[in-house]
Amino acid sequence: MFSLAGKTAIVTGAASGIGAATAKRFAAAGAKVVLADLREAKELAQEIDGRAVVCDVADEAAVEAMIHDAAEGDGLDILVNNAGIGVVGQEIAETAASSLDANLRVNTYGAFYGVKNAARYMRNGGAIINVASLAALVGFPAYIGYSVSKAGIVALTRTAAIELGARGIRVNCICPSTVDTPMNDTPDVAAELAFVRIATPLGRICDADECAALIHFLAADDCRFITGQALVIDGGVHAGFCETLVGAVISAAMAGNDT
Numbered sequence: 092m093f094s095l096a097g098k099t100a101i102v103t104g105a106a107s108g109i110g111a112a113t114a115k116r117f118a119a120a121g122a123k124v125v126l127a128d129l130r131e132a133k134e135l136a137q138e139i140d141g142r143a144v145v146c147d148v149a150d151e152a153a154v155e156a157m158i159h160d161a162a163e164g165d166g167l168d169i170l171v172n173n174a175g176i177g178v179v180g181q182e183i184a185e186t187a188a189s190s191l192d193a194n195l196r197v198n199t200y201g202a203f204y205g206v207k208n209a210a211r212y213m214r215n216g217g218a219i220i221n222v223a224s225l226a227a228l229v230g231f232p233a234y235i236g237y238s239v240s241k242a243g244i245v246a247l248t249r250t251a252a253i254e255l256g257a258r259g260i261r262v263n264c265i266c267p268s269t270v271d272t273p274m275n276d277t278p279d280v281a282a283e284l285a286f287v288r289i290a291t292p293l294g295r296i297c298d299a300d301e302c303a304a305l306i307h308f309l310a311a312d313d314c315r316f317i318t319g320q321a322l323v324i325d326g327g328v329h330a331g332f333c334e335t336l337v338g339a340v341i342s343a344a345m346a347g348n349d350t
């Protein structure tokens with residue numbers, strides 16, 4: 092069950108966070124993994140008997156070469172378009188177009204180049220998993236460039252699922268809320284992390300291994316009738332207003348009334 096034995100998989104952004112956790116999990120399930128990242132993930136590649144490749148996903152020619160090489164020989168079965176950045180922090184009125192461009196170049200174009208070239212080089216019956224974000228589906232102040240770039244990934248996922256369905260290639264994306272990875276290792280996000288914990292019914296932020304498990308689920312042949320989906324992994328945030336959030340808001344409102 093959920094074996095990836097005999098499969099070749101590419102994971103972009105595999106040097107860190109969700110990508111590294113996915114590469115490890117895929118290898119443990121039997122896949123041969125190509126770890127593509129701006130930084131060479133040499134040690135991890137050695138640890139899991141995979142292959143580290145330096146690749147900028149915002150560079151179409153580099154992505155094509157990387158996918159072509161990975162597919163040569165045994166063919167390509169799985170592509171995880173995970174590499175991403177978050178240029179955030181300003182409300183729309185203050186946001187320069189260059190900030191949107193930066194997010195789009197890596198997040199949306201990067202996934203687009205991946206899907207485009209996987210369509211050329213992937214074996215029929217393969218699986219593509221794109222890493223979007225809850226920010227694609229839910230607005231968050233000062234996240235405009237990132238949100239737009241991730242919403243583009245949801246649209247890309249649905250269109251690709253329709254176009255590649257005839258070849259049995261499934262395309263899905265995952266939409267995580269905040270995940271405990273180096274992407275959030277900055278002092279600026281401390282307040283956001285505190286808010287997400289309070290707003291999450293499960294009371295904590297997501298773990299990279301939990302995202303890797305969902306990606307593994309979607310990559311496996313066991314899930315061969317699931318395609319075109321944007322699967323939310325958020326500890327229940329999207330379901331509604333949890334007690335801790337309502338309690339915090341009411342306490343703040345009551346404190347405001349007292350003064």
Ligand SMILES: NC(=O)c1ccc[n+]([C@@H]2O[C@H](COP(=O)([O-])OP(=O)(O)OC[C@H]3O[C@@H](n4cnc5c(N)ncnc54)[C@H](O)[C@@H]3O)[C@@H](O)[C@H]2O)c1
Pocket residue numbers: 103104105106107108109110127128129130146147148149173174175176177197222223224225266267268269270271272273274275
């Ligand atoms: N951490 C979160 O809270 C969170 C939430 C939702 C979605 N995501 C998404 O998950 C994905 C993985 O992020 P993470 O949290 O593991 O972050 P991370 O910073 O730990 O890892 C991102 C990896 O992508 C690589 N990368 C960045 N730009 C690249 C490029 N142009 N080409 C190739 N590689 C590149 C980095 O070198 C890094 O190894 C991203 O797409 C991110 O947007 C993250």
